[in-house]
Amino acid sequence: MQEEFEDIFDDQDEEAQESALYEHYNMVVDPGQSQVRVDKFIVNRIDSASRSKIQAAADAGNILVNGKSVKSNYKIKPGDEISIVMDFPRRELKIIPEDIPLDIVYEDDQLIVLNKPAGLVVHPGHGNYTGTLVNALAWRYKDLPLFSGSGDTRPGLVHRIDKNTSGLMVVAKTELAKTKLSLQFFEKTTKRQYVALVWGRLKEPEGTIEGNIARSVKDRQVFTVFSDGEHGKHAVTHYKLIEELGYVSLVQCQLETGRTHQIRVHMKHLGHPLFNDEVYGGDKVLWGTTFSKYKQFVNNCFKIIPRQALHAKTLGFIHPTTGEEMLFESELAQDMQDVIVKWRDYISNREVGE
Numbered sequence: 001m002q003e004e005f006e007d008i009f010d011d012q013d014e015e016a017q018e019s020a021l022y023e024h025y026n027m028v029v030d031p032g033q034s035q036v037r038v039d040k041f042i043v044n045r046i047d048s049a050s051r052s053k054i055q056a057a058a059d060a061g062n063i064l065v066n067g068k069s070v071k072s073n074y075k076i077k078p079g080d081e082i083s084i085v086m087d088f089p090r091r092e093l094k095i096i097p098e099d100i101p102l103d104i105v106y107e108d109d110q111l112i113v114l115n116k117p118a119g120l121v122v123h124p125g126h127g128n129y130t131g132t133l134v135n136a137l138a139w140r141y142k143d144l145p146l147f148s149g150s151g152d153t154r155p156g157l158v159h160r161i162d163k164n165t166s167g168l169m170v171v172a173k174t175e176l177a178k179t180k181l182s183l184q185f186f187e188k189t190t191k192r193q194y195v196a197l198v199w200g201r202l203k204e205p206e207g208t209i210e211g212n213i214a215r216s217v218k219d220r221q222v223f224t225v226f227s228d229g230e231h232g233k234h235a236v237t238h239y240k241l242i243e244e245l246g247y248v249s250l251v252q253c254q255l256e257t258g259r260t261h262q263i264r265v266h267m268k269h270l271g272h273p274l275f276n277d278e279v280y281g282g283d284k285v286l287w288g289t290t291f292s293k294y295k296q297f298v299n300n301c302f303k304i305i306p307r308q309a310l311h312a313k314t315l316g317f318i319h320p321t322t323g324e325e326m327l328f329e330s331e332l333a334q335d336m337q338d339v340i341v342k343w344r345d346y347i348s349n350r351e352v353g354e
Helices: 038-043 051-059 133-140 175-186 262-269 292-304 334-348
Strands: 003-007 022-028 063-065 081-087 103-107 111-116 166-172 191-199 206-210 212-215 223-226 236-245 248-255 310-318 325-329
Touching: 038 051, 038 063, 038 081, 051 063, 051 081, 051 175, 081 175, 103 325, 166 175, 175 310, 191 262, 191 334, 206 262, 212 262, 223 262, 236 262, 236 334, 248 262, 292 334
Parallel strands: 166 310
Antiparallel strands: 003 022, 022 081, 063 081, 103 111, 111 166, 191 248, 191 310, 206 236, 212 223, 236 248, 310 325
């Protein structure tokens, strides 16, 4: 039997870029294997697989045999190629429910879409065991099986965004919804568009950044682009200029992949770090004049938005039970709106040089 495990998380820190939360296994049935139910075969092959998780995967159409979805009672045959996508194993960490306000954009019996504020960590991790989105969900949905103290540190999560990035997220309320939504993120069929304020003026009004992303060999706390094609994970970001604001630019970024810090890393690689991104060098005056008044203006802007200027504006996916195409748009976070207005005011009566 051949097995493959794919961990979509690039790292385990609290600021990891949005990444799907599931396991993906591939296996080939041995020539001498007797015919047994596929769910029994899988549970005997994968340590973390419980019958309930396998049944949830089957109900969601996430057990494939030779490329076709099968029910849990399918009888396997020698040579069958089996693929399954499941939720990650539970982790033994008690989640403390906390009454943290949430900005709910949409809700039904299967999922919620929320606007995450900058500064809110998505799930518990090293240094952040309370005060996270998951703690808030545990409080709000304490009567739902998915959030009822099962020991899962990421209940309902199918993707995540950085602590200091604002914007839209979808959270599942049932095992079925979580499995089906996770598959969409895995297959890259979701629609995700961000708006970022970056340093400088783009040479081209639109383009594509393609380059593998992995941890820097010099500083393990940051990520970088590797052009050799051998290191890191494949990442693609499409960008388009929205508005030029003198020494900064407002851009739209559309993700094809969801790597850790992807937009932040790719825009720095392009030569345009996100405004006030301290991790990737955007918290300094990188473009403009040397006049002290200009430096003071930039510092005042940094105070308005004390984080990287990045907002998850658009989120689209297929509803896990109705099959309806769902598309959500959100207003830019107030701090981003305020800093954009400040830049507009600055350049309105000035001739901005090269």
